Amino acid sequence: MSDTVLNEVRKGFYLDSVALMRLSRRIAAMPGIIEAALMMGTPSNKRILQDAGLLSDIGAAANGNDLVIGIKAHSDEAARAALAEAVSELETPRRRAAEQTTWRPRTIRAAVKAMPDANVALISVPGDFAAAEARKALRRGLHVMIFSDNVAIEQERALKEEARSLGRLVMGPDCGTAIINGVPLAFANRVPRGDIGIIGASGTGIQEVTSLIAAADGGISHAIGVGGRDLSQAVGGITTLMAIDALDSDPRTRHIVLISKPPHPDVARTVLSRVAKSAKPFTVCFIGAENADLPPNAHFAPTLKAAAEDALGGRTIGADAPISVPASARRSGIVVGLYSGGTLCAEAQLILARHGRKVASNAPVPGSRSLSEAGDGIDRIIDLGADEFTRGRPHPMIDPSVRDDMLRETLKDRQVGAILIDVVIGFGAHADPAGHLASILADASRDGPPIIGSVTGTEADPQVRSRQIATLERAGVLVAPSNAQAAELALAACRP
């Protein structure tokens, strides 16, 4: 077998040299081909072909307006196949319309250029970079929701001050939830529109209150997240105050609910004096505070459930379907809470403590102790969304498996009288957290402590609240209408 050189000349055929180079490379890569080139037959090109050993007498006769196909192959057969391919490629229309070539912006600046009327930036990049992205968004005129955590508090303050001067809102950092104009952002639930406005420093707090309101046929005008540290002394409630201004002047909002951990006293004073200036009624839910020095237009709510009830005009949630723990399931012991929602975890601690229980938590509220001080007879209420569990892995609301091992162990623990859990659904959340939990329980023995929980979310959420409840109930979980009631049920279960 000897090498063969095959030439073909297409008279008067012009193709851009770059297109020809691409085709040359394709043909050269065919089996049995040593080298191939498609070139216009100019003298310099013919010299190149000559030097590459690709030129026969046929190609040599071509002139500058002719296309020369030069192929050098191990066999005549391979050369002919390659030539046929080259010719067919040349005659195929150059169109490859089917090829998808969509452009995606790589910067906020380019995104805003492509969508000039964008008004919210949702930022969920690693914390080290979140402030920088937020600043870029602010300077492009966007309101910002920062889902990211691990942003330095000095940066938070600086961002919020800049935002205030620009008349822009910074929700966050560590803002998990917002519902603006009916649009759920990040972890939020599909709730009916209505006249209750929410301002919350806590994502799951907002989710629980909005979901409870939705379940009671109420509706939400807007839910504005402010981030867990907004009411700290360092930040000074900048976003909360801006949010109050906005909802105060929003004609759609009749009643305003404030949800937060107990603020720094100075900040609380500032915020409450702003509340006093409003003509609208407020519900103030400072989770962990016993009370607050409130102006006349505000009511204090000690729990998320109480906040929802107050906003609904004093209606009692879950009164129509009382549930109880069957006597057979009751046993004395401690309550272990395995929470994905931070504020739900806090609310459970408060309810237990209020009933005289000793409570330890990795995220203790006032009155609880830290986990290191846990011991015999002390309830353990764990926030699985805390940093120590989420570093390098998704939040348990996205990936509930962080709870699995702890749940299995707790089920075997003879000291445990009841297990408290939460299931948070909605946008951003796991597609079927109840199903996941049920699969863990299916493998567990049946003689463990009762599992009591609630589902935070609505019927309009992708996971559908009633379906999640049904799944949990089939798995043997006692499902309460709210997290607060779940905590009360757990209490009852531990009192034989």
Add this chain to the structure above:
Amino acid sequence: MEQKSISDLLDAEIKVVNVGLEGFAAELSAAGVPVIHVEWSPPAGGDPELADLLSKLGA
């Protein structure tokens, strides 16, 4: 930049620039909310100090 009140946000159709988790953009899009997703990568080659400097320079 002109001084704006945040009320403009509460009256507007929400249109989102999503930077980070792509799932947020997908969910918004599925819900019919206009969203543009930024193919984000750490700015300044992942150097937070340089990134911060840049944002202060107004990049």
Add this chain to the structure above:
Amino acid sequence: MQLIEDANKEALRRILEGDPVLIDVVPAGQVIPALGERVLLHAGPPIEWERMCGPMRGAIAGAIVFEGWAADLEEATALAARGEIAFHPNHHFDAVGPMTGMTTQSMPVFVVENRRFGNRAYCTINEGLGKVMRFGGNDASVLKRLAWLRDVFGPALGEAIRSVGGIALKGLVARGLAMGDEMHQRNVACTSLFLREIAPALARTSRDSERLAEVFAFLGSNDQFFLNIAMAMGKAIMDPVRGIAGSSIVTAMCRNGTDFGIRVSGTGDTWFVAPVEMPQGLYFPGFSAADANPDMGDSTIVETIGLGGFAMAASPAVAGFVGAGSASSAALYTKAMGEITIGENPEWTIPALDFAGVPTGIDVRLVVDSGITPVINTGIAHKEPGIGQVGAGVVRAPIACFEQAVRALAEKLGGVA
């Protein structure tokens, strides 16, 4: 930062208001007084003989012989190695040069005047393909062609251009873009438009029809002829943008086969330098990446004004240089360059992008922030001097240059952090 925004606005204004006109072709020494005996300008940021790549050294040896400073290449090389030749970047003398970028006193250069700002810029004449000095070629055929350019072509073209009072370039480039040129790796349309425009003047000023035929043949056989005019145009447009306090706009990008260098308006004449990268592209038959020299030349000045890789969408054919890139992917390059530029040039539009203007005004902040580096369409030189072009492709400007520039600018603005 408002100072930077204002400075960049001014920079963009100056770029867009530039009015480049090709007014003459003259020996370089006539317009660059510093170009005396044994002075040689090269492409890219400053570099000493010891660090120069093969093609650069080859071209220098050829240029020395061409100027008669040495009798042969060997002697020329020894002369250069002994430090008896002064090397300077073209950019330091209002000039630019492709690939090795040789400019010496007797070489004819295009003179482009920016009529809006009154400055002028220079670039040598494109020698065509094959064995040429810009790719390090230095044998007798190379020197012979240079001599012809010096003695016949340059004077003839200069006279013709003068006779029509210059040729305005902005509109010509606009038409070239519409005809598929991006003015770096594809200049066939602009070369043809230029020939069409200058032909009557050449004919009128010629006294020898045989020579006129030679001039036409040279112009007509060199698809890249217009590149060097576009380069002088780019330099003429960008020079008035230099030295605007606070501006983060790139005023020059260039490479010498060893280093890539950029200059930024707000940091004056400082070069920010990093090792140059290898082009990725397609090779002529018989050559491969193993033969390639790292990227060279001042031609990236065209990207600095929004052409070349930045105008890829105007030239789908050129997008093939990316290798896997389909014709329709050309637009993606231009859109990506839109992320690192502060404006568009409304006079240079791209039909395929609904007549969007070419992305203009590279902002070092945006480059570093996005990690998107400028895309440069380039020719690939053989790493051995004298062999010439072995392919064409795309090269990215190294990010390190831009990072240095950002830090320098921040420092200059005085502790913004």
